[in-house]
Amino acid sequence: MKLPYEEGSVFAMPLPNGGFARGVVARMPRNGKVLLGYFFGPHLEARGEATLDDLHPDLAVARIRFGDLGLIEGRWLILGNIPSWNRADWPFPDFVRRDPISRKAWLVRYVNDDPLRSVSELLSNYEDLQLLDSDGLFGAGAAEARISKLLLAQLH
Template sequence: MARKLPYSPGDIFAVPLRDHGYALGVVARANGKGIVLGYFFGPRLESIEEVPKVLAFEVDSAIKICRCGDLGLIREEWPVVGRVESWDPARWTVPDFCRDENIRVVYDGDSLSMSREERVDPREGRLLPQDGLEGAGYVEIKLTRLFGP
């Protein structure tokens, strides 16, 4: 019997940054086996109490998009703080990713497993999110660096 996860696509969660404050993330996809596609947003919030009551995100304004493990969500270290209003998964697509600057990696939208890879011009590759499966701690570190001191 499958266990009930404490999150679902469309949920908004708070990621604690390593120095202070939080970033917000949106579960765009989840494969139910520990992998989530997350879209992450600023600005840095000093506390969870600062999370606005009504949250509107523009997909194009994400500061980071990645496939990551769901341990922070499972342990509720990344608490769910809301839900995207009028959740529409078609708006929150699984983007193509890039590996080694010249390999485009395409993932299946349901399983989040790789469906194909192909060579691309490095200039095009640099515009895509970096490929990989990031752990919760790594996501926290990367977001902390993106926000700076």
């Protein structure tokens, strides 16, 4: 089955309280399923407001690993591709896994080509990793809720 997306695809993700956010598929294994995406504000009222030429990895509100069901079902609409897509410009970030009870944190790194395969988990100082995105795997609905929350926080 041909997937409806590829690396560099830009999509409009519906948000739980209305409107849309943009996402970019930055990594995907050959058969899809679990992807690495960069997600962007601002909150858009309509898909037609989405542009492709102002997306830069440093401006992402989040980088997350997520399931592709929203894209497969067509709820997340493919808008096009990043002009002059260059995978090296969209690196696979480090993530952090935190245990707030023990106040321990692990720096988690993944194989550059596979968002499912971690290559290392290093115990680190809990406070040192505050700026990293949390390690986790989001389903479509959880990703929508997470990005919506982050975009609302930007407004305040």
